[in-house]
Amino acid sequence: MRILVVEDDALLARSLNKSLAPLGHQVESFTTYQAAHAAMERAEFDLILLDLGLPDGDGLGLLSWLRDRGNATPVLIITARDAIDDRVRGLDEGADDYLAKPFSLAELEARVRALLRRSQQRTSNRLSLGPLSFDAQSGAVYLDATPLDLPHRERCLIEGLLQHGERIAPRELLENRVFGFAEVGSNALEVYVSRLRKRLEGSGLRVRTFRGLGYRLEMDTP
Amino acid sequence: MIEVTGSLKSRLALWLLVTVSGLGALLLLEAYFGARNAAQRAFDSQLEAAGLTIAEGIQWQGGQPVVKIPAAALSILATHHQERVFYAVLDARGETITADLDFSVPAAWQDAAAQRPVWRDARFLGADWRLHGRELESAGWQTQDPVQIWVGHTLSGRRALAHELFERSVSRFLAMVLLAGVLMLLAMRAALTPMRRLRHLLRQRTAEDMRPLDARVPEELRELAETLDTLFARQRDSHDALLRFTADASHQLKTPLAGLQHTSELALEERSPEAWHEALTMIHRRAADTSRLASQLLSLARLRHLTGHHETQCVELATLVRDTLLESAASLAARDHDLGLAPLPEAPTTIRGEPWALRELLGNLIDNALRYTPAGTTITVRVKRDAESVELVVEDDGPGVPTAWLGRLHQPFERGGRQDTEGSGLGLAIVHSIALRHAAELSLEAGDQGGLRVRLRFPFAATGTTS
Numbered sequence: 268m269r270i271l272v273v274e275d276d277a278l279l280a281r282s283l284n285k286s287l288a289p290l291g292h293q294v295e296s297f298t299t300y301q302a303a304h305a306a307m308e309r310a311e312f313d314l315i316l317l318d319l320g321l322p323d324g325d326g327l328g329l330l331s332w333l334r335d336r337g338n339a340t341p342v343l344i345i346t347a348r349d350a351i352d353d354r355v356r357g358l359d360e361g362a363d364d365y366l367a368k369p370f371s372l373a374e375l376e377a378r379v380r381a382l383l384r385r386s387q388q389r390t391s392n393r394l395s396l397g398p399l400s401f402d403a404q405s406g407a408v409y410l411d412a413t414p415l416d417l418p419h420r421e422r423c424l425i426e427g428l429l430q431h432g433e434r435i436a437p438r439e440l441l442e443n444r445v446f447g448f449a450e451v452g453s454n455a456l457e458v459y460v461s462r463l464r465k466r467l468e469g470s471g472l473r474v475r476t477f478r479g480l481g482y483r484l485e486m487d488t489p
Numbered sequence: 490m491i492e493v494t495g496s497l498k499s500r501l502a503l504w505l506l507v508t509v510s511g512l513g514a515l516l517l518l519e520a521y522f523g524a525r526n527a528a529q530r531a532f533d534s535q536l537e538a539a540g541l542t543i544a545e546g547i548q549w550q551g552g553q554p555v556v557k558i559p560a561a562a563l564s565i566l567a568t569h570h571q572e573r574v575f576y577a578v579l580d581a582r583g584e585t586i587t588a589d590l591d592f593s594v595p596a597a598w599q600d601a602a603a604q605r606p607v608w609r610d611a612r613f614l615g616a617d618w619r620l621h622g623r624e625l626e627s628a629g630w631q632t633q634d635p636v637q638i639w640v641g642h643t644l645s646g647r648r649a650l651a652h653e654l655f656e657r658s659v660s661r662f663l664a665m666v667l668l669a670g671v672l673m674l675l676a677m678r679a680a681l682t683p684m685r686r687l688r689h690l691l692r693q694r695t696a697e698d699m700r701p702l703d704a705r706v707p708e709e710l711r712e713l714a715e716t717l718d719t720l721f722a723r724q725r726d727s728h729d730a731l732l733r734f735t736a737d738a739s740h741q742l743k744t745p746l747a748g749l750q751h752t753s754e755l756a757l758e759e760r761s762p763e764a765w766h767e768a769l770t771m772i773h774r775r776a777a778d779t780s781r782l783a784s785q786l787l788s789l790a791r792l793r794h795l796t797g798h799h800e801t802q803c804v805e806l807a808t809l810v811r812d813t814l815l816e817s818a819a820s821l822a823a824r825d826h827d828l829g830l831a832p833l834p835e836a837p838t839t840i841r842g843e844p845w846a847l848r849e850l851l852g853n854l855i856d857n858a859l860r861y862t863p864a865g866t867t868i869t870v871r872v873k874r875d876a877e878s879v880e881l882v883v884e885d886d887g888p889g890v891p892t893a894w895l896g897r898l899h900q901p902f903e904r905g906g907r908q909d910t911e912g913s914g915l916g917l918a919i920v921h922s923i924a925l926r927h928a929a930e931l932s933l934e935a936g937d938q939g940g941l942r943v944r945l946r947f948p949f950a951a952t953g954t955t956s
Contacts, residue, residue, distance in 0.1 A: 355845075369780030374821055435819050437811075477818045478829020478869070480811070 268383055271312040272296040273303040273329070274345065275322050279368075283316060286372045287379065300324030307333060312340055314382055319346040319357070327360055334361040341382040345370075381433045394429035397472050397486050401429050410470055420445045421466075424459050428474065428484040437481040498677055505673055509666055516662055524654035528647045533608055536621035539565040539640045540606075543576060544625045547636060554580065554636050556587045566642050570649055573616065575641040581634035590614065594639050598622060602637055616643045683707050687714065699725040734793070737901065738786045745779040785915040788849065789901065792922040801927075803950055804847060806838040806879050807872045813848050814870055817855045825864035828855065831871040838872055838879045840947040842927045850923040853916040854883040854943055860916075862887030862940065874949070881945045886938035895933045920945075 270292045274280040280296045287294050295312075297303040300321045307315075307329070315333075319326040330342055344357045347368040357365055363385075364378050388394050394401040398411040401422075408415045408425055417425070427444040428436050442456050460482060464474050475483050542562035548555050556578045566574040577588035583599055592613050601607045602622035609620045620641035683706050690704050699721045706714045749772055756768030811830060818828045851870070858868045862885050871882040890898065899921035901914065917933075920943070924931040929947045936942035 367784070369777065369784065371777065371821070377821065433819070435815050437815060477815075478827060479832065480815055480818055480830050483819065 268292045268313040269311070270294045270379070271303070271306060271315045273300075273316065273321065273326065274298065274318040275320070276318075282372065283375070286376060290376065290379075298322075300326070300329060303329060304332070307338075313386065314379060315340055315342045316379075317342055317344050317362070319344060327357060330357070330360045330362060341386045343378060343382060345375075377433065385432060394426065396429055396432065396484055398470055399425070399429070399467070399472055399484070401426050410466075415466070417466075420459055421463055424456075424463060428482060431483070433483070433485070435477050435481045435483045438479075441481065497681075498674075501673065501677060502670075505670070509669070513662060513666070517659065520658035520662070521655055524651045524658065527654055528650035531650065532619065532642075532647045533621065535565055536608070536619065536640055536642070537606065537623075539563075539576075540621055540623050540638050543578070543638050543640065544623070547578065547625060547638075549633050552633060554578070554586060554633070558587070562640075566640060570646040572646055573614075573643045575618065575620070575639070577639045579637040579639070581636070586636065594620070594622065594637075599637060602639075603635075611641070618643055619647070683710055691717075697728075699728060730793070731790070734790060738790070741786070742779065742783060745775055745782065749775050749779070782915070785919060789915055789919050789922060792846070792919060792926070801841045801843055803839050804842050804844055806840050806847070806881065806947065807833040809844060809847055810851060810870060810872050810881065813851045814855075817852065822856070822859050826859055826862070827865070827867045828859070829867070829869050831869055833872055834874040836874045838874050839950045840879050840927070841950045842947070846923045846926060850920050850945070851881070851883075853919050857916040858883060858885045858887070858941070866940070867938075877949055878946045879949050881947070882942060884936045884938075884942040885940040886936065887940040889935055889940045890933070892935065895935075898933055899931065917943075 268291070270287055272280055272283050272287075272294055274283060274296065275298045277298070280298065284294045284296055295306065297306055298321075300323045303317075303321075317326045317330060321329075326344070326346070330344075333340065333342070341363045342361070344362045344365045345368065346357075346365075363382055366375060366378060384396075392403050394403060400409045401407075402409070403426075406422060406426075408417055408422055423445045424441060427441045430436070438456060442451060445456060445459060460474055460476070467473060471487050473485055473487055475485050477483065539562045542559055542565060543556075546557045546559045546562070548557075558576065562576070563574060566572075566576070573590075575588075575590050575592065577590075577592070577594060578586040579594065579599065580586050583594075583596065585593070598607065598609055598620075599622070603624050606621065606623035609622070611618045611620055618641045620639055622637055622639040624635050624637050626635050683704075687702075687704055687706065687710065690702065701718045701721060702714055704714060752768050752771050752775070756765055756772075759765060759768070811833065814828070814830050817823055855868070855870070858866075862868070866885050866887040868883065868885045871880075871884070873880040873882065899917045901918040921931055924945055927947055929945045932944045932946075934942050934944070
């Protein structure tokens, strides 16, 4: 994957580079608005990490310029401005995610992974996480490339979970997806989730419950 | 925003103009009629004098009046203007005894003059005239028929006099207006001097100078001066608080930075990779804490000292809490905790507030709970609703805080005696500041499972209310 890093602090740019390159990405760093602008005009990237406070301009300007050209490259904003207003403004301008400095590199890697996967899924029309994948066209579910024969409701549940990637899929949303707008008991969804858990046993995937919030599909990490 | 709405000078001048022109019109009318009357009176008495002089020149010879017009009478009649004069002496039957012009006095006027002396306006021979008629009884012991004497002249003399009088009044009036205008300008300048002095004083001030004003002002400006003083006092206080806070903050930042410096310095003298690794681990943790401390200090400073304007809006607290939790629970920091949301109330949970501040508040509460409790702790966020308030509760089943500390936790740099954790001691101070901004009650107490329970009661805002 080709990643553009626009960050004026040399130390931070270097550590971003060092943390992303080993994951198999090709990272290009620029420190000024002008240079980044030129790079964006010249080449296509899979992800842009954008600092807002650049010495010769506002990163938001770069973002809106990009979006005005109809370029949908995922953009992750990195900034020391932690006011939520700025964050909302950034997301309004078309940023895909936002990290306020200081952040840990582990957090950054997780966000980058999620953004790249989402943008890939947009193009391939296939939702996947680890060994599990869902073909949005045919509605087929695969585990380790073997098709799983699943009842309709479990398929809907998997689709809902995969659509949220590494974020939490809110419970109400999953309930709507699985049961439509029919009135269901509070445990109904939990029943389908535990069935899914059984199917995923030993696959390296698990479904984590977030009390009162929803569920998330996760890779088993040792 | 300062909007200039006309000048005081021009407004005063306008009022003066309106008053002066109203009064002036009345005064001029009065002067006009006054001048006319005065001229009329003066010339009427001249006519009377002329009539009497002619009367003295009448003698009776054999019962017949003989008239000899004295030259004095004519010179009285003819003023120094180009005037035409008229005189006529009539006998008792109304026949002209002598006259200088061919004009017969109407019979009605003769009858009136028989009673008492009369003045009449007339128009004949192509001019306006003023006539005076009186009847003369013969003097002496022989009774004779009375004669009537009529005298008159054209009006140019009267008009000239009236004109002259009027002109004089007008010029006096104009002089008065001019004088009043000049006086008003001078008075206005004098009245605005204290204002200019005040402006000068304020302009001379440097940005840091927030001492009370030292100025002499008239009563009308007292309120303004006092308001300025209050403003200065408030700025002084906030400035002092900011200075204190900055000093505190720099002290708080210096300590961990010194730690970083020493650790790295010692590590550079070491030769073994194990020692380096250990030092780097320590540096990494310290650096993360320090940068977090810096951003929290900034938040707190902003909340406490930039209270200029905050725009509140209606916020559905339950929705905001749910969205914030969806993010927090998914974060790496929450990986080892059970962070959950209790079922939300069905009723609306609207409050007035700033969404960013409320997210920051909840974020800090959650962050605190994650930091100060061991892995595996259950943290539950609740939103409750009663008649007048919406309550936000964050409760954990961790080790809790000794009761003695509970009242002090919201003060900056207070860590409840837990100097061992990597917390900054600012989280609850931030929460406290935000609660103040939202008129919310903050209370800290021991939870049912022994952990800490933080409760925030916000006033409920029925939808549709605005502020």
